[in-house]
Amino acid sequence: MPTVSGTTGLPAGFAAAPAVGTATGTAAVREPSKTLDKEAFLKLLVAQMRYQDPSSPMDTTQMMNQTTQLTTVEQLTALVSTSQAAFATQQQLSSSALVGQKVSWTDPTTKATGVGVVSAVRFTDDGPVLRVGTADVAMGHVTGVTTA
Numbered sequence: 001m002p003t004v005s006g007t008t009g010l011p012a013g014f015a016a017a018p019a020v021g022t023a024t025g026t027a028a029v030r031e032p033s034k035t036l037d038k039e040a041f042l043k044l045l046v047a048q049m050r051y052q053d054p055s056s057p058m059d060t061t062q063m064m065n066q067t068t069q070l071t072t073v074e075q076l077t078a079l080v081s082t083s084q085a086a087f088a089t090q091q092q093l094s095s096s097a098l099v100g101q102k103v104s105w106t107d108p109t110t111k112a113t114g115v116g117v118v119s120a121v122r123f124t125d126d127g128p129v130l131r132v133g134t135a136d137v138a139m140g141h142v143t144g145v146t147t148a
Helices: 038-050 060-096
Strands: 102-106 113-124 127-132 135-138 142-146
Touching: 038 060, 060 113, 060 127, 102 127, 113 135
Parallel strands: none
Antiparallel strands: 102 113, 102 142, 113 127, 127 135
16 A cells, blocks of 8 residues: 655655646646547556555456457547548549539528539538539538439
């Protein structure tokens, strides 16, 4: 069991962090991550192993289960990335096929509708944007497609 130093209640060798806004230091505010990625998961597993009670070490089955969970998280992360890339490619192909086609669309903010022939497609971070006459129409706002 680690020894406790002074009145801080921390194990020996650990120092208390200075209070935020004190003369000895100001802590930077960091936005916490809302997801648990593989790196954070591995850090938690290593910390758990490092600070385990030597008189009752972690069960090897439990450790294997956690390692399996880490591998699963890595594989799911890779699968999500691959699926997102495939979806983006599919959107690009689908929107490119609309060049020369007559489309109808509805503007979600004004509820105005329009009809026209797609002359070009532009790819943005938010998805494909169709050029119809003088209007830029997001692919998601298209309500119908017919031959020109």
